[in-house]
Amino acid sequence: MVDKIQKILVVDDERLNINVLVELLKPSYKMMAAINGQQAIKAANSNSPPDLILLDIMMPEMDGYEVCKQLKNDPKTKDIPIIFVTAMGQEESEAKGLDLGAADYLTKPISPAIVEARVKTQLALKQRHEELKSAYKIIEEQKKRMQNELDVGREIQLAMVPSIFPASHMYNIYASLEPAREVGGDFYDVFNIDEEHVCFCVGDVSGKGVPAALFMAMAKTLIKSRASNDPSTASIVTHVNDELSQDNEGCLFVTLFVCILNTLTGKVLTTNAGHNPPILRRANGVIELLKRLDGPVVAAIEGFAYKEGFVQLNKGDSLLIFTDGVTEADTAHGEFYGDPRLVSLFENTENRSPKQMVEQILSDVHEFEGQGRQADDITVMVLDYLGEMQSEQDKTISFQVTNALNEIEKVVDLFDEFATNNKVNQKVKSTISMALDDLLTNVVSYGYNDEQQHKIGVRISVVESSIVVVITDDGMPFNPFQMENPNTKASIEERDMGGLGIHLVKKMFDHVAYHRNIEKNVVTLVKQFTAK
Amino acid sequence: MSMETKKEQGVFVISPIGRLDTNTSPDAERLIVEAIDSGEKNVVMDYTSTEYISSAGLRVVLKTAKLLKPKGGVIVVCNGNEQITEVFEISGFSGMVASFNSLEEAVSSLN
Known part of the structure; x- marks a missing residue:
């Protein structure tokens, strides 16, 4: 930009005037000339436009004001600085010229030193202006790129946390994550380890955007894979810490x-x-x-041996895990939400599901913050422990069948007897029989891509006024409840049976859930019933 | 599980006894196909003694409807219990197949 010789266009109907200016400025600039308004506009619009225009006002046909007006109205030429050069010299004309967007004003007879100085000033100004413009453009692009990166980070984050939770008659769990506009890195997970154990966790990664999201994804994956064969939370966290501490260049x-x-x-x-x-x-x-604290934040000190503690939950106990986005939520006046407010909300709520509790906390935080704030991610997880040891054996049946269609009859027979013993009404009994038939038919017919014999586990329990059915198979990973709903409005000719069985199950049960346990599909169904 | 078939005022009636599911539906389907092959134009499926149906039971109804349609015939159902009624509603079959509260009404709708 600095080395380029700048071009100046002189516009005057008098050749003599043109020559005076061209001779004066030729040593430092590349000079162009136009003898009327049309030529000037044409030159300004050419592929090699001038960097500055010296413009006479009094010209036949199109005067300097008109030329100036036209150039300033055209986005392509509006940034070329214009200096009026004229004999008139009255203040009124000067004001008119400046009003039209001219950069400066020179009166004839001209003084060479003043012309040179004014021209130099205007060209320098123009150059600064262009530099500013390109800097601004770079800033805008950078800003857009950063926003894109944050958006990608948020997408990764939300895709990683589960929205379907394992269910059991012994506990009920729910969690929700609300990402902030910019800062963030919260995550949670809930998964079954085996028939008896469920692992759940909440974490908060420092940093934001894609690096934080990837770090979060790594942490979550490491926890899940380690938990599959490690019964100790201390050992799991120690392992995750060692893995994440290595090559942690971002110091997350x-x-x-x-x-x-x-x-x-x-x-x-x-x-x-x-x-x-x-x-x-x-x-x-x-x-x-x-x-209780069992060690420092994870990924900070490689080789640290974390500890573990234990808590005994009894029937009716409820556990609330959250990230500091909840308690550090603040109002426009700088007040924090704080632990006391959270404790009192949690303390004074009875007869609510974990989902209702989580939603109540989130809405209370939002109400506190006021509109459009939320500086940090907010994650809330609530676990209700419902269980006590099963004392009545006949309230649960659990058995295995092999992957053959005629085994389904056996399952429905066993359920029939169980339903009769537990006084399950006819409609609920029929609905569950239907679900067993449809779900097991799917597993047997489509679940396996080998010719081997497989075991399918069925567990049916009565919990208060609900029946909980859990079907476990070691077939290919498949979430039946993600299937698209069939078109139930189609005519006889257009109608096919695809997905209809699953659709019935989804619609006729109070709760359905799928999760992939280690190497196993686990489908849980809950149906309320009233005893006969 | 068994299937009873009979003629009621000249109309073919099939009554599944017990469960109408993956393991029993093939029987129902076989009996209906035989009846249509021997010239039956309409079919009544009477659920009086049917405990429940799964999607396999619906499949039989759809297959029958598809077989009868080109012949200008229909399948109608009757006496479904609460579960069967709900299955017909949720699946949209209630808009495709007429349903009656008694065998008499079902049969007379075809005569």
């Missing part, structure tokens, strides 16, 4: 609270790595803060 870290619940006994193993204390509400309403 993550706070983690990892739990493994034994669903039958209510015993929860916990490891807290730098995470804010979860809150436990006992069935009698007493609040306990789980202040």
Whole structure:
């Protein structure tokens, strides 16, 4: 930009005037000339436009004002600075010229020193203006790129956290994550380890955008894969910490609270790595803060051996795990939401599901913050422990069948007897029989791509006024509830049977859930019933 | 599980006894196809003694409807219990196949 010789266009109907200016400025600039308005406009619009125009006002046909007006109205030429050069010299004309967008004004007879100085000033100004413009463009592009990166990060984040939760008659769990506009890196996970154990965790990664999202994805994957064969939360977190500490060039870290619940006994193993204390509400309403800390944030100190603690949950106890986006939510006046407000909300709510509790907390936080704020991700997870040891054996049946269609008859026979013993009404009994037939037919017919014999597990329990059915198979990973709904409005000719069985099950049960356990598909159905 | 078939005022009636599901539907289907092959134009499926139907039971109804349509015939159903009624509604079959509260009404709709 600096080395380029700049071009100046002189516009005057008098050749003599043109020559004076051209001779004066020729040593420093490339000179062009036009003898009327049309030529000037044409030159300004050419492929090699001038960097500055010296424009006479008094010209026949089109005067300088008109030329100036036209050039300033055209986006292509409006940035070329124009200096009026004229004999008139009255203040009025000067004001008119400047009004039209001229950069400066010279009166004849001209003084060479003044012309040179004014021209130089205008060209320098123009150059600064162009530099500013391109800098602004770069900033805009950079801003857009950063926003894109944040959007991608958020998408990865939301795709990683589950929205379907395992269900059991022993516990009920729900979680929700609301990403902030910019900062963020929260995640959670809930998955079954085996028939009795469920692992759940909440974490908060430092940083934002794609790097934080990828770090979060790594942390989550490491926890899940390690938990599949490691019963200790201390050992899981120690392993995850070692993996994440290596090659951690971005110096990211993550706070983690990892739990493994034994669903039958209510015993929860916990490891807290730098995470804010979860809150436990006992069935009698007493609040306990789980202040125990088992080590620093994960990915900070390689080789650190984390510890673990345990909490005994009893029937009716409820555990609330959250990220600091909840308690550090603030209003426009700088007040924080804070632990006390969260504790009192959690303490004073009874007879609600984990989902309702989570939603209530989120809406209370939003109400507190006021509109359009939320500086950080907000994650809330609530676990209700419902169970006590199953004392009445006949309230649960559990058995295995092989992958053959005629085995389904056996399943429905066993269920029939169970339903009769537990006084299940006819409609619910028929609905569950239908579901067993449809789901097992699918597994047997489409679940396996080998000729081997496989075992399919069926567990049916009565929990208060609900029946819970859990079907477990080691077939190919398949979530039946993600199938598209069939077109139930089609005519006889257009109609096919695809997906109809699953559709019936989805619609006729109070709750359906799928999750992929280790190497296994687990489908859970819940149907309320009223005893006869 | 068994299937009863009879003629009621000249109309073919099939009554599944017990479950109408993956393992029993093929029987129903075979009996209906035989009846259509021997010239039956309409079919009544009487659910009086049917405990439940799964999508396999619906498949038989759809297959029958598709076979009869080109011959100008129809299948109608009757006496479904609560579960069967709900299945017909949710699946959209209630808009495709006429349903009656008694065998008499079902048969007379075809005569």
